[in-house]
Amino acid sequence: MTVWDSGRIARASRLQAGARYAKGKHVARKDATALLEAVIQPGDRVCIEGDNQKQADMLAAALAAADSGKLHDLHMVQSGVVLPEHLDIFERGIARRLDYAFSGPQSQRIARLLFGGKIELGAVHTYLELFARYFIDLTPQVALIAAVSADREGNLYTGPNTEDTPAIVEATAFKDGIVIAQVNEVVDKLPRIDIPSDWVNYVIESDKPFYVEPLFTRDPAAITETQILTAMLAIKGIYAPYGVQRLNHGIGFNTAAIELLLPTYGERLGLKGKVASYWALNPHPTLIPAIESGWVKQIHSFGSEVGMDDYIRARSDVYFTGPDGSLRSNRAFSQVAGLYACDMFIGSTLQIDLQGNSSTVTTDRVAGFGGAPNMGSDARGRRHPSEPWLRAGKEADPDSPALMRRGRKLVVQIGETFGDKNVPLFVEHLDAIELARKLDLDLAPVMVYGDDVTHIVTEEGIANLLLCRDNDEREQAIRGVAGYTAIGRARDAKMVQRLRERGVIRRPEDLGIDPLDADRRMLAASSIKDLVRWSGGLYAPPSRFRNW
């Protein structure tokens, strides 16, 4: 006879195996590894919560300490491969297969383990794709998540850094999986319930709060004049003419400069209220001056940011907060918002090729994608119109009848022509291609495909790729803003001049940008301390960003 509830039966037996370590749902920290060895089975799909911000670090360490005789051949499905333990699990033979989205500091070690055959790679995803696959073909049998606090029944408060938790728990708990939460503390009464207790199987009080990386904190003191110039170009040459109201920013210094120029340069251009009102964005400290100056109407966040919690609490008109007053972030929803409800993504990258493809991987680093490819892509399923979307669509396709013309999301790559250590931003071929060959991947890890990119901004000017009519024009438009890199110097000067006359390339002088304005004193805040001051003392930066 066919069994239709084998998953439920399996879950019951896992729970039974774990029961000896639990009092109700609560398990002692010292039994964490034993619990995992009891409820996880060899070959399971396991998700350790962790992205570019929060980390279920205690549970990651507990799994890495497991006996590889008992636990082996696991298939890790997780947003981030960020902690050393995430890779120890592979090195120790506990896990074999990996599907993930982001890796920052571990990108070199991942590459080594991939080359060494210790990791069998499924695919590198965007966050949203990986969440989607949790519901289709990568559903976890066991999820190890992180919350701020739990009550006696096992309800969870995930708080400002809720991030990926709802997506992971939804997929696991409702498909017969086991959810194990590490919490900073167990309390009698939670500030609010983010995850109800009947979706949670075990709760372990950690010896220290789960780790959160202040990834979105950019010190204004490190912003250069050329970055300010690129920011002025973006504001005057893209934000203003398209009237971009709904947007997402990357985490680089160029976009931090834009945020800090809105209340100064943007104000001077009379753009307040006309651009940059609605955001899918983490709580960037560098946006505080714009918020305080009344530029920002609303922000939905993927996660929180270290030190911003009190500020957010005091600005509930701007941020999404719970009845308790603290931020509620949600990566999956914010990624959807970035894809469908934003008219622009602007961010920086490490390499751009002659077709406009961009990538952040190099031959010895497999950095993953995070959310950028999702933000930085045209949403083909979008159906609602907006000014910037329609205008971009018209520029790309002036001849189609308006009623049948697709709009376009503005996907802007911004950066200086030379990056860190004088490495050129523009290259003939992406390192990603060589990496794909070396690892025998089906796809090169391209961050943003050239056909999604609409503009490239460097200190030399803006290339509007929507206005390019063929590949030649596209290539010369890119070369025309590639400065004194080898790519830039190999431009066809006459063709670049023609593109400039047509407005495909626009230089600072074409936009009436005074180079003398490219001055750090144009920034609304020039230090972290200034940001604290703007926030009225509500922003509490982590100590590594303080000098007081």
Next chain:
Amino acid sequence: MEKLTYRHVAALRAKGTRDQAIVGVVASGNLEVLVERGLPDGECEVEIRTPVEGFGDVWSAVVVDFVGRSSPGGLKLSINDGGARPDMVALRLAQAVRAIEGERS
């Protein structure tokens, strides 16, 4: 220390009436540009002293573009380089011409 000198024909005489201006500072990744009048209206000279040797072709390209994009006729620009990237050099040259033009029109 490498010394490079470039002389170009300039299409237009630089605007404004100031005799000289100076922008930037000699620091790592930075440079100063002293700009002075005194050359014939159709000429422009750029003199560079840089501790980073062997990049004459890049300097030359930056200067050619600068002369083409700005109108530095009659100007002599003297650069003390602290090892700036070409993007910074281009910005400083543009700033120098703006500075000798005087206040925003």
Next chain:
Amino acid sequence: MSSPSWFEASARQRVKEMLDQDSFVEFIGPEQRETSPHLSLFDLPEQFDDGMIVGRGLLDGKPVFIAAQEGRFMGGAFGEVHGAKLTGLLRAARDVGSIPVVILFDTGGVRLQEANAGELAIAEIMRAVVEARLAGVPVVGLVGGRAGCYGGGGLTAGSCSALAVSEQGRISVSGPEVIETNRGVEEFDSKDRALVWRTMGGKQRYLIGGADVFADDTVASFRDAARYVIEHAAALDLDTLQAEQVRLEQRIERFGACADAIDIWRSMGAADPQSLPGMAFEDFVALADGLKETRHVAR
């Protein structure tokens, strides 16, 4: 926009913007290319003004001599030409006898590459400061730049009639790295930026009487501070020196046992000394004026 940041400004911007509009006249400007005779020997780039700008101008309609160090060029360090320009300015002030001197310090001390010339320059500058002050000329210092005011700059600042400092400004003779190198990281961790600032930074210097006015980090605030310290500059005479000696002895007596600036502030009566470094300008000034001893005005 409010008045621009002093810390972020270049030496030229500070001079131009703190003086009355278009009143600055530079002596030995960059076009004269009086550069260092030493740096080329080390294959180091020169700066046309050698990092020192000197001249005259008007402050609220009244003439001043002014000197400014560019803290980003070689850390604002003193070399032969750099120092000679300041010495010359001070001697001119001495000879004129009626025009005050404002020095915009921004320096890590003496340039290693021209150490002897630089050390000599410091000696000449200090003598020139004293001679100018004896001639009745106020010599005041403003400290709020990136490089702080260290080494010979700290000594020269100590010779001035009065000083104004901002939170960002640091005043000391030995810099953090020098102390750490000589006395060990246990004595002073130069990478602990909070420690550096609460030990040598503007707030601490103001509280213990090392500076006379606390300025906000704006050109306008430093301009106001300069006017004030010029007006209130102490004469250089025996009474002043004796009063200063007494003040310093009392300071050692009161705070000599303190291991950290926090202890000093606590013993001064600050209710929550930990909060001082984070305090906003107005709040700090209000608190400091309650705490600060009145005896500090002697110099």
